[in-house]
Amino acid sequence: MQYKKYYYKYIIRLDPGEEIITSLKEFCMREKIKLGSITGVGAVNQATLGLFDPADKKYYEKELHGNFELAPIAGNISSMQGEPYLHLHANLGDKEQRSFSGHLNKAIVSATCEIIVDTIEGELERQADPKIGLNLLEF
Amino acid sequence: MQYKKYYYKYIIRLDPGEEIITSLKEFCMREKIKLGSITGVGAVNQATLGLFDPADKKYYEKELHGNFELAPIAGNISSMQGEPYLHLHANLGDKEQRSFSGHLNKAIVSATCEIIVDTIEGELERQADPKIGLNLLEF
Amino acid sequence: MQYKKYYYKYIIRLDPGEEIITSLKEFCMREKIKLGSITGVGAVNQATLGLFDPADKKYYEKELHGNFELAPIAGNISSMQGEPYLHLHANLGDKEQRSFSGHLNKAIVSATCEIIVDTIEGELERQADPKIGLNLLEF
Numbered sequence: 001m002q003y004k005k006y007y008y009k010y011i012i013r014l015d016p017g018e019e020i021i022t023s024l025k026e027f028c029m030r031e032k033i034k035l036g037s038i039t040g041v042g043a044v045n046q047a048t049l050g051l052f053d054p055a056d057k058k059y060y061e062k063e064l065h066g067n068f069e070l071a072p073i074a075g076n077i078s079s080m081q082g083e084p085y086l087h088l089h090a091n092l093g094d095k096e097q098r099s100f101s102g103h104l105n106k107a108i109v110s111a112t113c114e115i116i117v118d119t120i121e122g123e124l125e126r127q128a129d130p131k132i133g134l135n136l137l138e139f
Numbered sequence: 140m141q142y143k144k145y146y147y148k149y150i151i152r153l154d155p156g157e158e159i160i161t162s163l164k165e166f167c168m169r170e171k172i173k174l175g176s177i178t179g180v181g182a183v184n185q186a187t188l189g190l191f192d193p194a195d196k197k198y199y200e201k202e203l204h205g206n207f208e209l210a211p212i213a214g215n216i217s218s219m220q221g222e223p224y225l226h227l228h229a230n231l232g233d234k235e236q237r238s239f240s241g242h243l244n245k246a247i248v249s250a251t252c253e254i255i256v257d258t259i260e261g262e263l264e265r266q267a268d269p270k271i272g273l274n275l276l277e278f
Numbered sequence: 279m280q281y282k283k284y285y286y287k288y289i290i291r292l293d294p295g296e297e298i299i300t301s302l303k304e305f306c307m308r309e310k311i312k313l314g315s316i317t318g319v320g321a322v323n324q325a326t327l328g329l330f331d332p333a334d335k336k337y338y339e340k341e342l343h344g345n346f347e348l349a350p351i352a353g354n355i356s357s358m359q360g361e362p363y364l365h366l367h368a369n370l371g372d373k374e375q376r377s378f379s380g381h382l383n384k385a386i387v388s389a390t391c392e393i394i395v396d397t398i399e400g401e402l403e404r405q406a407d408p409k410i411g412l413n414l415l416e417f
Contacts, residue, residue, distance in 0.1 A: 276289065
């Protein structure tokens with residue numbers, strides 16, 4: 001991972017083999033980023049996408065293998081129990097340009113991944129909501 | 140709906156049962172937001188997606204039912220006849236991670252929906268363009 | 279193409295027949311934009327989407343014809359050899375709301391296309407990386 005800060009924004013390049021969620025979380029910890037938005041494009045060769053089922057209160061996940069373009073990856077950075085918390089969704093395009101999308105739990109960069117993090121001054125905590133079954137933004 | 144303002148940006152949480160377009164329009168009226176961008180992730184269990192056909196000058200819509208992840212919702216806020224006007228498109232991922240996308244006319248939150256509104260100082264009006272059949276941004 | 283500048287952001291309207299990548303590149307040259315992010319929604323009737331295969335180091339492209347909603351178009355502006363360089367990915371929804379996505383090389387506007395360019399002060403160059411086979415952001 002390489003990156004550069006431009007006022008409130010960071011431009012990040014992730015390289016082959018890097019896992020996006022882990023890398024971005026480590027980046028947020030290193031740069032002490034507590035709040036912001038994430039958008040990016042890139043190419044991955046493995047991704048775990050999930051769908052949340054509110055009735056069962058759990059994610060139904062699938063691990064996808066093959067070459068995919070991120071079109072796009074999008075989400076936010078907040079905090080939970082003193083750590084940065086990333087909530088990212090992704091849409092992936094395959095060789096036939098078919099799309100697959102969902103809640104992103106893991107993605108391995110195949111060629112390059114270019115992320116813009118737009119930091120926001122301030123904080124916003126998540127708390128587990130047992131009724132909904134998710135960690136919600138608490139205002 | 141809960142939200143907090145951070146300088147020029149708002150972070151919004153929509154809750155189960157809330158309709159996204161109506162809720163965001165009401166939010167814009169309450170906060171007197173006339174211009175800005177919208178991006179977000181979340182989960183919905185109903186959505187109306189449309190495709191505009193320039194030949195017929197109308198939208199071909201479909202109402203989708205089931206659990207979907209928004210990956211992502213994106214668009215802009217402008218004004219028309221004194222009211223905030225939202226133009227939003229969405230990409231939805233289902234249980235098999237298949238994607239469905241189009242112009243968003245309605246979406247009901249199933250679990251949570253996290254939206255970032257990045258407001259822009261200034262105004263930009265829409266006007267109906269009879270030749271194209273849409274309400275276009277007029278500069 | 280029509281547009282207006284709002285502090286660091288531009289709101290752009292592309293019109294029927296305009297090719298998105300060429301139009302945005304010309305816009306960046308005219309406005310001397312060297313760095314920034316691009317997001318947008320709109321409708322196109324032709325698009326060339328590609329998937330990069332890291333093994334072959336080339337893009338596998340397909341030209342799509344028909345009416346599609348951009349949901350969304352996203353990417354960044356950097357520089358290469360003194361010229362603005364656009365890296366854009368797109369997700370397209372068709373008449374049945376099916377999605378197609380990938381690296382965007384060409385797209386013709388059918389009705390309207392609304393783009394927000396969020397410029398960043400500073401510069402970031404790309405360089406060809408022969409090992410990966412892409413023009414990478416060089417920090």
